[in-house]
Amino acid sequence: MMGIYIHVPFCKQACHYCDFHFSTSLKHKSALVNAICKELEIRKNELNLPIQTIYFGGGTPSLLTEKDLKQIFNTINHNFNVIENAEITLEANPDDLSESYLKMLQSTPINRLSIGVQSFFESDLKLMNRAHNSIEAEKSIHLAKKYFNNISIDLIYGIPDQTKDQWIQNLEKVIELDIPHVSSYALTVEPNTALHYFIEKEVIPPVDDDLAKEHFQILIEVLKANGFDHYEFSNFSKPDFSSKNNTAYWTGKNYLGIGPSAHSLIKNKRSWNVANNIKYIKAIQKNILPADEEILDKTDRYNEYIMTRLRTKWGIDLNVIEKEFGSLFKNYAIKLITEKLKTNLLIQSKTNPNIFKIHPEALFLTDGVSAELFMLKLNTQ
Numbered sequence: 001m002m003g004i005y006i007h008v009p010f011c012k013q014a015c016h017y018c019d020f021h022f023s024t025s026l027k028h029k030s031a032l033v034n035a036i037c038k039e040l041e042i043r044k045n046e047l048n049l050p051i052q053t054i055y056f057g058g059g060t061p062s063l064l065t066e067k068d069l070k071q072i073f074n075t076i077n078h079n080f081n082v083i084e085n086a087e088i089t090l091e092a093n094p095d096d097l098s099e100s101y102l103k104m105l106q107s108t109p110i111n112r113l114s115i116g117v118q119s120f121f122e123s124d125l126k127l128m129n130r131a132h133n134s135i136e137a138e139k140s141i142h143l144a145k146k147y148f149n150n151i152s153i154d155l156i157y158g159i160p161d162q163t164k165d166q167w168i169q170n171l172e173k174v175i176e177l178d179i180p181h182v183s184s185y186a187l188t189v190e191p192n193t194a195l196h197y198f199i200e201k202e203v204i205p206p207v208d209d210d211l212a213k214e215h216f217q218i219l220i221e222v223l224k225a226n227g228f229d230h231y232e233f234s235n236f237s238k239p240d241f242s243s244k245n246n247t248a249y250w251t252g253k254n255y256l257g258i259g260p261s262a263h264s265l266i267k268n269k270r271s272w273n274v275a276n277n278i279k280y281i282k283a284i285q286k287n288i289l290p291a292d293e294e295i296l297d298k299t300d301r302y303n304e305y306i307m308t309r310l311r312t313k314w315g316i317d318l319n320v321i322e323k324e325f326g327s328l329f330k331n332y333a334i335k336l337i338t339e340k341l342k343t344n345l346l347i348q349s350k351t352n353p354n355i356f357k358i359h360p361e362a363l364f365l366t367d368g369v370s371a372e373l374f375m376l377k378l379n380t381q
Contacts, residue, residue: 002049002256003248004054005262005264006057007058009058011058012093026063028277029063029068033071037071040075041075043256052248060091060093061091082109089152092115097140099146102148112152114183117137119134121162121166149180150241151180154182155174171219171222182237184234223236227239230313231313232247251309252265260275261275268297268301269295269296273290310370321333336372336373337356340356347359
């Protein structure tokens with residue numbers, strides 16, 4: 001599977017928790033779209049198989065106009081082989097999804113929307129400095145369903161002062177609106193964000209890990225009880241609505257990242273573009289790719305396999321580890337897995353004894369458990 005990720009680095013305003021690369025000025029949007037198209041042309045030979053997913057992330061891709069989208073799709077179709085039923089997702093903010101904008105999106109190849117709702121409560125949205133309000137959050141979904149059936153929403157849990165009942169009501173709203181896919185994340189405090197500053201100054205209460213854990217357990221219970229498949233740590237879907245883009249990422253498939261700050265993974269090479277719009281535009285105009293890169297050695301790739309696969313319902317497979325990385329890595333994994341089985345952090349698959357997954361009661365600890373299975377750098381190449 002091959003995919004293209006396009007980073008659209010513009011937002012109307014800065015959310016208090018966000019540390020992604022973006023600009024609140026649209027002054028250079030036209031030049032940026034031109035540069036994105038030129039980067040696509042420059043890198044057209046990096047993916048040698050048909051494109052199965054295209055994902056517009058950000059930032060706020062719903063700030064792109066019909067002209068912008070047509071220019072990007074024309075460039076993609078001219079330079080890449082996109083399969084007929086490719087999953088093409090656009091992230092959107094509720095306040096951008098007017099009926100006219102949705103009609104326009106429907107006329108493009110986009111067939112999936114990921115709507116950044118975050119919460120249906122006004123108090124939460126104000127704390128996070130979201131550009132939309134609770135009324136717009138619900139209205140945007142009703143409108144979107146008139147034009148798209150493949151819709152996902154983002155929800156954030158563990159928000160200071162968000163009660164258990166409010167979180168349950170957020171999830172009940174998902175069920176009521178018949179949304180087929182949910183991506184849900186714990187509110188995290190990143191350095192150099194407004195949220196970090198406000199917590200330091202005691203304007204906002206600190207994030208409570210116990211509250212986040214409680215909300216996470218409720219999230220799993222409510223969505224599973226209503227027919228959702230918990231296929232990845234943060235992702236839940238009704239049958240046939242899991243994200244092909246998400247699944248490709250968490251199962252180690254290749255993808256091309258286009259735009260400032262975008263990351264790519266092609267075979268054993270990871271690269272990332274400069275996180276500066278002007279530097280990115282100027283470099284691309286000179287036919288220079290403004291990117292750094294690293295070659296992933298066997299240890300890097302093993303650790304990445306452990307990290308990504310343990311976040312999924314598929315778990316890690318000892319046969320795959322032996323085939324991809326060798327017996328040294330398999331024996332190392334067996335030793336550490338055995339320890340985790342004793343402490344109920346991992347469980348063995350009932351249908352395949354070579355597959356191991358996070359214990360259901362330890363799901364909130366997934367990233368920590370994964371890190372404890374990593375191999376330190378050895379001379380194994």
